[in-house]
Every structure is written in structure tokens, then in C-alpha cells.
Amino acid sequence: MRRAIEYKKKARVLLIDDNYEHLTGIKEIISMEGEFDVVGTSTSANVGISLAKKTRPDIILMDINMPEKDGLQAIQEIESLNLGTRIICLSGYDDADLIFRAMKLGAKGYVLKTMASGQLIYAIEEVASGKIYLPPALCSRFIEYFQTSFKEESASSSDEENLLSYLTQREEEVLDLLTQGITYKGVASKLFISETTVKTHVNNIFQKLQVNDRTQAVLYAINNGFTNKKKALMSKI
DSSP states (O other): OOOOOOOOOOEEEEEEOSOHHHHHHHHHHHHTSTTEEEEEEESSHHHHHHHHHHHOOSEEEEESOOSSSOHHHHHHHHHHTTOOOEEEEEESOOOHHHHHHHHHHTOSEEEETTSOHHHHHHHHHHHHTTOOBOOHHHHHHHHHHHHHHHHHHHHHTTSOOOGGGGOOHHHHHHHHHHHTTOOHHHHHHHHTSOHHHHHHHHHHHHHHHTOSSHHHHHHHHHHTTHHHHHHHHHHTO
């Protein structure tokens, strides 16, 4: 008897990235692999969410830093739809806090945009097979951050919740400069980072402090002793 030929189902992939050139490049890389089928692309998070509902892909490659709605919000929305889709974050940032928050929201992988194409394909294969993927260079940092965050959360659980305790050291530095009335451009210059990175940190601050704008963030910081804390630390230096 002739043996039946087994056909392996292709993993269906949706790409969401506001950088069109990067999106096109990733599509070409993935399309070259016989194991994947790109079912849609979008440079908008909102359109990408609609495509996810329509196509129900196996894998979504999700850019984190997008203008109208960031990738973290998009992950949360897609996860709430219970589509059975597994999300891999695409990011230019190796910030451990960002990785932690993405994974906490439901992402199953985190890939840097600077990674080689072979590593990207491997990440998709791993996540498509039901595994979690983090690049080795980020894995130890993620675990260390997770352990530190867990200890801090446990230590502060007995106190009245002060949302400032959730800020990373870099976010505290950004907030400190914001309380001094310095512009985003000025913050970028003082911390030697890009203005886009500053905006990402500011968005993280807004979410953690549960505020909607810079003024509310500064007022929260002042009302909860943030400026006094910074002064005390500076006096010890």
C-alpha cells in the first residue's frame, strides 16, 4: 500500500509594524520560508487588531512602539478576544521592564529588530510550536528583573499603594526632569537617548501612575513625595 503523504500545516502569520520599510522586509524574509503564510500586514495597530479578528492568525508579530496605539495596548486587546493567537513582540528596545510588561500581558515572545533573520525565523518556529521565546541575551535580564519586581511588590504590599514604586530607575530619571519643566527634547539630550525613547518612557510612566498627561504625572509625583525623595538621595551623593 502507498503511504499517505503527510502535509504540514503552514503557520499563518500577521505582521503589524508602523515602519513600512521594516514591515516589507520582514514580510519578504518570512515569505521565503515554506513553513509560513503571511495572511496580512498593517502599519496601524487598530487596523491590525481588525485583521486579527478577520484572519485569526496563528502568530502575530507586533511592533511595540507605534503612534496611535502602542503594541502593549494592542496585545491586551487581542488577548481579550481569545483568538488563540500567539503574539511575538518586535522592538528596538531591550528594556527589561518593557519585556516584563509585554510578557505579563500575554506575549509569547520578544524579538529585537536588530536580530538576524535566522533568529527571527527561529523565534516564530518556537512560538508556533507552543513555546516561549526570548533571545539568550535578554533572558537572564528578564529573569533578574522579574525576581526584583516580585520582591519589591511583596515588600510594598503592606503599605498604601504608591504607584511611584512601580517606576524603573530610568523612568524615575525621566520623571525627575519632567518635574523640572524640561521638554522631551531636553530630557533626551540630558539622558543621551532619543526623543522617541523618551516618549516611550513617558507613556510607561503615564500607565504606571494611572494618569493621562504630563501635568497629572508631575502633580502625582509632587503630591506623593517624589521630589523630596530625589532631594534626599542627592544630599547623600
